[in-house]
Amino acid sequence: MSIVLEVKEVKKIYGVQNGGNSTVALDSISFIVEKGDFIGIMGPSGSGKTTLLNILSGIGKPSYGEVFIGGKNITSLDKNEMSLFRRQHLGFVFQEFNLMDSLTLKENIMLPMILDKKDKEQMEAKSEEIMKLFGINEIAGKYPYNISGGQQQRVAVSRALVNDPDIIFADEPTGNLDSKSSSAVMKCIARMNQERESTILMVTHDAFAASFCKKIIFIKDGAICMEIVSSGVRKAFFDQILDCLAIIGGERNDL
Amino acid sequence: MTFRDVTIKNFKRNVRNFSSYFMCSAFAITIFFLYASLLFNNSVREGTAEDVIRIVLILSLVALTLFSVFFINYAHSSFIKSRSKEFAIFMSLGMHKNDLQKLILLENLIISVSSLVAGIITGAVFSRLFQNIAIDLLDLKEVSYSFSAASFVVTAVVFTVIFAASQLISSVKVGKLDIADLMKDSRTQDNHAKKNDTILGLAGVGLVVASILFLVLISNHESLNTNPFMIISYILMSFTGIYMIIAHLGNTLIRFLKNKKFYYRHILSITEINHKFNQNKRVMFILSILSGVTIFLVASPFSLLQLSESIAERNKYDIEYISVTGVHTLGSGQLEQMMKQSGEPFKSITETSFLNLKMNLEGDKYDVLKSKPIISQDRYNLLTGEKVTVGAGEALNIITAWEPGSHGIDPGAAIAFTDGTQTFDFKVKSSYHGNWFATASSYPTSSGIVISNEDYKDMAAKIDGGAIGTHYGINFTDWKGTEGIVQRLKDALKATDKDGSGQWFAVSSKIDAYKELKNNYSLFVFITSLVGVLFFVAGGMVLYFKQYTEIGNAIVFFRKLYKIGISDREIRTVVSAELLITFFVPLLLGSLFGYSFIYLVTHVMSGSDILGEFMKNTTIVIAIYFLFQLSFYIITKRKYVQEVVRKLTSAS
Ligand SMILES: Nc1ncnc2c1ncn2[C@@H]1O[C@H](COP(=O)(O)OP(=O)(O)OP(=O)(O)O)[C@@H](O)[C@H]1O
Numbered sequence: 001m002s003i004v005l006e007v008k009e010v011k012k013i014y015g016v017q018n019g020g021n022s023t024v025a026l027d028s029i030s031f032i033v034e035k036g037d038f039i040g041i042m043g044p045s046g047s048g049k050t051t052l053l054n055i056l057s058g059i060g061k062p063s064y065g066e067v068f069i070g071g072k073n074i075t076s077l078d079k080n081e082m083s084l085f086r087r088q089h090l091g092f093v094f095q096e097f098n099l100m101d102s103l104t105l106k107e108n109i110m111l112p113m114i115l116d117k118k119d120k121e122q123m124e125a126k127s128e129e130i131m132k133l134f135g136i137n138e139i140a141g142k143y144p145y146n147i148s149g150g151q152q153q154r155v156a157v158s159r160a161l162v163n164d165p166d167i168i169f170a171d172e173p174t175g176n177l178d179s180k181s182s183s184a185v186m187k188c189i190a191r192m193n194q195e196r197e198s199t200i201l202m203v204t205h206d207a208f209a210a211s212f213c214k215k216i217i218f219i220k221d222g223a224i225c226m227e228i229v230s231s232g233v234r235k236a237f238f239d240q241i242l243d244c245l246a247i248i249g250g251e252r253n254d255l
Numbered sequence: 256m257t258f259r260d261v262t263i264k265n266f267k268r269n270v271r272n273f274s275s276y277f278m279c280s281a282f283a284i285t286i287f288f289l290y291a292s293l294l295f296n297n298s299v300r301e302g303t304a305e306d307v308i309r310i311v312l313i314l315s316l317v318a319l320t321l322f323s324v325f326f327i328n329y330a331h332s333s334f335i336k337s338r339s340k341e342f343a344i345f346m347s348l349g350m351h352k353n354d355l356q357k358l359i360l361l362e363n364l365i366i367s368v369s370s371l372v373a374g375i376i377t378g379a380v381f382s383r384l385f386q387n388i389a390i391d392l393l394d395l396k397e398v399s400y401s402f403s404a405a406s407f408v409v410t411a412v413v414f415t416v417i418f419a420a421s422q423l424i425s426s427v428k429v430g431k432l433d434i435a436d437l438m439k440d441s442r443t444q445d446n447h448a449k450k451n452d453t454i455l456g457l458a459g460v461g462l463v464v465a466s467i468l469f470l471v472l473i474s475n476h477e478s479l480n481t482n483p484f485m486i487i488s489y490i491l492m493s494f495t496g497i498y499m500i501i502a503h504l505g506n507t508l509i510r511f512l513k514n515k516k517f518y519y520r521h522i523l524s525i526t527e528i529n530h531k532f533n534q535n536k537r538v539m540f541i542l543s544i545l546s547g548v549t550i551f552l553v554a555s556p557f558s559l560l561q562l563s564e565s566i567a568e569r570n571k572y573d574i575e576y577i578s579v580t581g582v583h584t585l586g587s588g589q590l591e592q593m594m595k596q597s598g599e600p601f602k603s604i605t606e607t608s609f610l611n612l613k614m615n616l617e618g619d620k621y622d623v624l625k626s627k628p629i630i631s632q633d634r635y636n637l638l639t640g641e642k643v644t645v646g647a648g649e650a651l652n653i654i655t656a657w658e659p660g661s662h663g664i665d666p667g668a669a670i671a672f673t674d675g676t677q678t679f680d681f682k683v684k685s686s687y688h689g690n691w692f693a694t695a696s697s698y699p700t701s702s703g704i705v706i707s708n709e710d711y712k713d714m715a716a717k718i719d720g721g722a723i724g725t726h727y728g729i730n731f732t733d734w735k736g737t738e739g740i741v742q743r744l745k746d747a748l749k750a751t752d753k754d755g756s757g758q759w760f761a762v763s764s765k766i767d768a769y770k771e772l773k774n775n776y777s778l779f780v781f782i783t784s785l786v787g788v789l790f791f792v793a794g795g796m797v798l799y800f801k802q803y804t805e806i807g808n809a810i811v812f813f814r815k816l817y818k819i820g821i822s823d824r825e826i827r828t829v830v831s832a833e834l835l836i837t838f839f840v841p842l843l844l845g846s847l848f849g850y851s852f853i854y855l856v857t858h859v860m861s862g863s864d865i866l867g868e869f870m871k872n873t874t875i876v877i878a879i880y881f882l883f884q885l886s887f888y889i890i891t892k893r894k895y896v897q898e899v900v901r902k903l904t905s906a907s
């Protein structure tokens with residue numbers, strides 16, 4: 001299996017430049033993600049999950065350490081190279097959906113390709129295919145504020161997928177959704193992993209959402225404290241996650 | 256902690272919003288006050304007794320008031336909108352709508368009173384400074400600085416009404432508010448290109464084209480071009496058309512473009528611009544009107560001043576005067592002698608005789624002597640190059656006064672001319688502004704009469720010889736040096752004047768006309784250009800305020816894209832395209848207004864021959880305006896992009 005993402009001794013300290021009280025948000029984190037992985041990152045509030053994800057996706061820079069995606073050291077890229085890299089090699093799903101209100105759903109899905117100046121036929125074909133996969137092709141012409149949160153998130157998932165990214169990052173994708181929509185969105189994401197062999201790294205608080213993953217990394221106070229791997233049975237994995245959360249002091253979230 | 260503490264804390268957090276609302280209001284008040292103090296300045300009022308100037312001044316005041324209404328209302332509603340989330344939180348925590356309204360009322364009261372005071376104070380300081388500088392600079396001897404209570408009262412009253420109205424509107428709006436609506440983002444308005452948008456957008460274009468045709472039609476009709484009803488219809492038509500273009504043409508274009516390659520390539524710019532249009536149609540509209548009025552107000556006096564020379568050249572001869580019984584009886588040998596001795600390169604003297612008869616009609620204020628100069632058809636055609644034909648018993652009334660209307664001699668009316676003993680009856684064939692063989696000011700009348708050759712011959716034979724007048728037209732190689740000789744001629748003629756009736760028959764000369772025009776226009780030029788500059792500043796202010804209030808939304812917009820991966824350069828492209836449109840579309844539409852108004856005004860002044868000059872000057876003014884706007888655009892773009900990029904990167 002090829003390595004998609006490699007995190008080497010990443011450390012992030014906030015508040016160094018303005019002196020005074022600095023926070024160590026990440027403390028020497030290292031791990032690797034292989035192609036086809038579906039990894040969940042969990043941990044108590046303030047443990048550094050969002051910070052980690054921002055660094056991995058190039059939105060933030062680490063204070064120390066390196067991040068390789070597809071063999072490329074992204075910590076050495078400048079801002080513009082990074083934004084180009086982001087839209088060509090990475091996919092994103094955010095808690096707050098992040099859809100553009102002025103574009104239709106279909107246009108939103110095409111957006112990464114549009115930014116990349118792909119030709120029209122290719123964009124049409126690709127978005128068509130993905131929307132069918134997630135059952136949203138009927139609402140393609142609508143605008144984001146006219147559809148439900150669950151539908152919006154599925155559109156966001158489709159968008160993350162459209163440019164065949166090396167890896168997809170998801171930050172609390174179910175954070176704004178009720179349990180039914182959560183389930184629909186998580187099924188989409190799981191399907192994306194199974195059918196298209198997409199590599200996914202997802203941060204979540206939600207044990208139910210996490211139970212779709214193949215592997216969970218728990219972090220606490222900026223460091224990895226535990227890893228568990230799914231046996232393939234979701235119910236069992238869910239219970240295992242709850243136990244771990246109880247140990248490290250995360251919130252419990254019953255089914 | 257009481258609710259009052261919460262309010263105070265809130266106020267502190269919202270300082271940015273409050274201060275921008277305050278600044279805009281104060282600024283609008285300053286501008287208004289500057290203008291009002293000028294309008295109510297006693298010496299300006301006396302110096303602008305002329306109707307046209309008064310009309311322009313009053314129109315500007317109305318336009319400025321309208322602008323203030325729109326602008327303060329806009330500033331007020333953006334202020335309320337920017338705080339909708341906060342209100343939503345209050346309401347969801349169980350705050351009563353009445354309390355919310357009270358809160359808004361209190362805030363508004365503070366802002367309006369303080370901005371009124373601040374605006375009037377800055378206005379007073381500036382108007383003092385401004386008027387003094389302007390008076391010195393332009394050497395307007397007749398204008399002195401004065402403060403009138405009226406300008407304070409008018410400003411205070413107008414703005415109190417505007418503030419009260421805005422307050423009323425927002426309290427009604429708040430009364431109808433729903434928490435759910437408030438929670439929604441301000442962006443989530445309907446973005447759909449509605450079906451009838453296509454039609455409305457095209458209808459707007461159609462209406463504007465129609466209004467232009469209508470304008471051309473009424474401008475070229477003397478009876479229509481000063482008819483207020485026609486002018487108002489024109490203005491309504493073109494304003495509605497422009498508004499429809501602003502509001503709907505974007506959607507129309509998107510409909511046509513949709514799914515084209517070009518559309519996808521520029522999708523962010525296109526949809527964002529269209530969204531901005533939908534959101535800001537009122538602002539764009541205000542800006543179009545502001546720039547149109549600015550162009551008109553600056554271009555027309557500028558042209559007038561520049562045209563003093565060519566208007567003066569519309570005089571038929573360099574120097575001319577009329578000699579009738581007992582008035583200006585200088586022998587023609589003597590005249591020629593004098594001209595030759597003037598030292599100026601003298602060209603020719605043209606003598607034209609005409610009948611100088613009393614008429615039975617009243618005429619108008621110009622007809623002091625109730626008499627008319629009358630010449631025959633052939634002589635008229637020869638001297639003017641026109642080709643009129645007049646039948647027996649008919650009189651053609653050629654109006655020389657610049658004001659519109661028939662001046663008391665209506666087509667079809669019966670008119671009789673007499674030398675005191677004999678009377679001749681005619682019927683007015685038609686009455687229009689036209690080419691006369693002499694310059695209007697040389698004879699005290701609003702018009703001249705052309706009759707058929709036979710009638711003329713008949714009358715000339717019958718009447719008393721004293722009723723035949725002579726018009727002298729003198730030409731030099733260059734009229735600019737004739738000031739001295741004009742004065743000497745006047746003195747010589749005055750010496751021949753025994754009973755004082757010579758005062759009615761002025762010596763008219765290009766040089767005097769030129770001097771007088773320059774003098775008269777300078778005050779007008781000063782005032783209109785001042786108002787033009789005020790409008791220009793107001794336009795800049797609206798743009799600035801708009802960008803300032805929108806930066807928050809822009810950051811939300813770009814943050815989403817930033818996470819997906821958009822480079823600074825692409826952000827710059829989108830921002831540039833959007834700013835380019837907001838800065839220049841209103842200016843383009845405004846130029847259309849500017850040209851149209853100028854076209855109308857030149858026709859009202861019955862000077863189709865000055866149209867070319869006016870249009871040329873208008874084009875120069877527009878070009879300068881574009882240059883100003885361009886630099887303003889470049890500065891704003893740079894600052895705006897910097898701010899957006901800075902906020903985007905600092906957030907992560
Ligand atoms: N911009 C910042 N400046 C300073 N400190 C920060 C900043 N962002 C995060 N932190 C701190 O870094 C630590 C990790 O924050 P982070 O947002 O990564 O946590 P998290 O695991 O995502 O928490 P949650 O589950 O609540 O979202 C926290 O202690 C936080 O206070």
Ligand SMILES: [Mg+2]
Pocket residue numbers: 049050051
């Ligand atoms: Mg977080």
